[in-house]
Amino acid sequence: MPSVESVYLRSPRRVQTLLANAASLKEWRRRYGHGFDALLADYESRDRWTREELDAFSDAQRTLALARAARTEHYQEVFRRLGAHWTDFVHREAFSQLPVTTKQELRENPESFRPRGQLPTDRVIGSSGTTGVPLKLLKDAESTQAHWAVWWRYRRWHGLDLDTPYALFGGRRIMHTDQGSPYWLHNRVGRETRYSTHHISRVTAPEYVGQLNAERTTWIHGLSSSIANLARFIVEDDLRVTAPVRVVSLGAEGLLPWQADVIEQAFGPRPIHHYGLTEGAANASICPDGSLHVDEDFGYVELVGSPDEPQRIVGTPFTNEATALLRYDTGDLARALTSTCSCGRATWLLDGIDGRSDETIELPDGRLVGPRWAFREKLNVREAQIVQHRDLGLTVRVTPGPAWGEHDELDVVSALRTYVGEDIPIKVQPVESVPKTASGKLRLVVREG
Ligand SMILES: [Zn+2]
Structure with a gap:
C-alpha cells in the first residue's frame, strides 16, 4: 500500500492544500487544545523566578522523575545493579552519580522505559535522532502541550503570538519534486504559508521573495540551512526584500555563524533559535538580549565531560508520564557560560550548541x-x-x-x-x-x- 505521504505528493495542489489543512487542524488541537493556556501561564509565571525558586522547583521535579523511573523495568534494573533505592538519588550530587541513559538503550527497548501501560491519548513520536536512526518515543498528551508552552514562552519574549501569521520553511516535503510554481501553500489553520524547502534555487528565489513581499511577512520560521540558502541567493543576486520581517526563528538544526550572518544581511533581524529535542530532556531559548538560557523549569540539564572542551548535554525531562528518562544523553554538545544575562533572568546560559550543524x-x-x-x-x-x-x-x-x-x-x-x-x-x-x-x-x- 502506498504511504500517506506518497499519495499526498501525487495529488493535485488543491487536494494537497486541503490535506495539509486537515492535518494541521488535528495537530493544532493536540498542541493548543484544552489545558494549553493554563500550562503556558504556568511557564510564564516562572519566567522571572530567583535562583532559589528555580532550584526548589527543579529539585522537586527531579524527585518526581526519579519516582516515575522507579516504576520502569529499565531503571528498576539500574537501581538493583547499584544495590540502591531510587530515594538514594534525590540529592543533586547523588543524582549525578547515576549512569547516563543512551539513545541506543531507549531505541532498543522503548517498552522498558514505560512506567505505565499505553493510553489512547498517548502518541508514538518518531525522531530521527542524531545518529540517523529513528527513535520511537511514547509521549502523553500533556508533555506535547508542555513542549509547545515552553516554546511559546520563548516566542512571546520576541513579540510573537499564537495568531501571528508566518512563513514556514520546514523539512517535510509539501509538494512533489516535479511540481512547478507556486512553491508554497496556505495553511489557514496554522496561520502559515508553507514554503517548499526542496525547491529553493537561484532560479526560483525571486518567486519566493515575491511571495514574502506580497504577503508582507513579518515572521519567518524554519530550517536554518534552507533559510540561509534562500538568503544567500537574495544577497548574491541583490533581490529586494520589502516584506517587513521582524523575526527570523530557526529550529531543528544547529545554526552556523555564517548562516546567521547571511540571514541577517538578507532579511534584517539577527535570527533567533532555541534548542530542544523530541525526548523533552532539555530545552534552551535565546532571549531578546541574545543569550541562550537553559529552561530550568522544563528539564534538569547537566553538562558531562571535561570542561576544557564542549560537553555532552544530558537531560532529565520533567514531563511525560508515558516514558521515563533519567540523565538522558542527547548526543549534542555545548559549553556553559559562567556569566549572567543583562535581561535579568536567573537561569544559566549555554554558549551555543554543537553537533547538529551543516547537515545538508x-x-x-x-x-x-x-x-x-x-x-x-x-x-x-x-x-x-x-x-x-x-x-x-x-x-x-x-x-x-x-x-x-x-x-x-x-x-x-x-x-x-x-x-x-x-x-x-x-x-x-x-x-x-x-x-x-x-x-x-x-x-x-x-x-x-
Ligand atoms: Zn537573557
Whole structure:
C-alpha cells in the first residue's frame, strides 16, 4: 500500500492544500487544545523566578522523575545493579552519580522505559535522532502541550503570538519534486504559508521573495540551512526584500555563524533559535538580549565531560508520564557560560550548541537538502552517515541491521532518492562502525572539502 505521504505528493495542489489543512487542524488541537493556556501561564509565571525558586522547583521535579523511573523495568534494573533505592538519588550530587541513559538503550527497548501501560491519548513520536536512526518515543498528551508552552514562552519574549501569521520553511516535503510554481501553500489553520524547502534555487528565489513581499511577512520560521540558502541567493543576486520581517526563528538544526550572518544581511533581524529535542530532556531559548538560557523549569540539564572542551548535554525531562528518562544523553554538545544575562533572568546560559550543524547535501543545481527526513523511514540500519564527494556523488556508510541484504541497500537508496532526486550517484557502503568526530559525535553528513 502506498504511504500517506506518497499519495499526498501525487495529488493535485488543491487536494494537497486541503490535506495539509486537515492535518494541521488535528495537530493544532493536540498542541493548543484544552489545558494549553493554563500550562503556558504556568511557564510564564516562572519566567522571572530567583535562583532559589528555580532550584526548589527543579529539585522537586527531579524527585518526581526519579519516582516515575522507579516504576520502569529499565531503571528498576539500574537501581538493583547499584544495590540502591531510587530515594538514594534525590540529592543533586547523588543524582549525578547515576549512569547516563543512551539513545541506543531507549531505541532498543522503548517498552522498558514505560512506567505505565499505553493510553489512547498517548502518541508514538518518531525522531530521527542524531545518529540517523529513528527513535520511537511514547509521549502523553500533556508533555506535547508542555513542549509547545515552553516554546511559546520563548516566542512571546520576541513579540510573537499564537495568531501571528508566518512563513514556514520546514523539512517535510509539501509538494512533489516535479511540481512547478507556486512553491508554497496556505495553511489557514496554522496561520502559515508553507514554503517548499526542496525547491529553493537561484532560479526560483525571486518567486519566493515575491511571495514574502506580497504577503508582507513579518515572521519567518524554519530550517536554518534552507533559510540561509534562500538568503544567500537574495544577497548574491541583490533581490529586494520589502516584506517587513521582524523575526527570523530557526529550529531543528544547529545554526552556523555564517548562516546567521547571511540571514541577517538578507532579511534584517539577527535570527533567533532555541534548542530542544523530541525526548523533552532539555530545552534552551535565546532571549531578546541574545543569550541562550537553559529552561530550568522544563528539564534538569547537566553538562558531562571535561570542561576544557564542549560537553555532552544530558537531560532529565520533567514531563511525560508515558516514558521515563533519567540523565538522558542527547548526543549534542555545548559549553556553559559562567556569566549572567543583562535581561535579568536567573537561569544559566549555554554558549551555543554543537553537533547538529551543516547537515545538508548539495544538489547539482545549487539547492541544499537536509537528508535527516529520509532517515525517518524504517530502514534496517543501526548507524548511518552520508559522505558527499567533490563531484557531489554520495556514499552512504551504514552499520547494517540484522539479516542485512540487497533489498535493504535499495531501501536506503530509494529513501534518499526521494530527497536528492535521480541525478547524483549514490553508493551504499556497509561498515563495522561509522567514524565519529574527536568528541565522539556522529555526523550525519560529511562533505569532502
Ligand atoms: Zn537573557
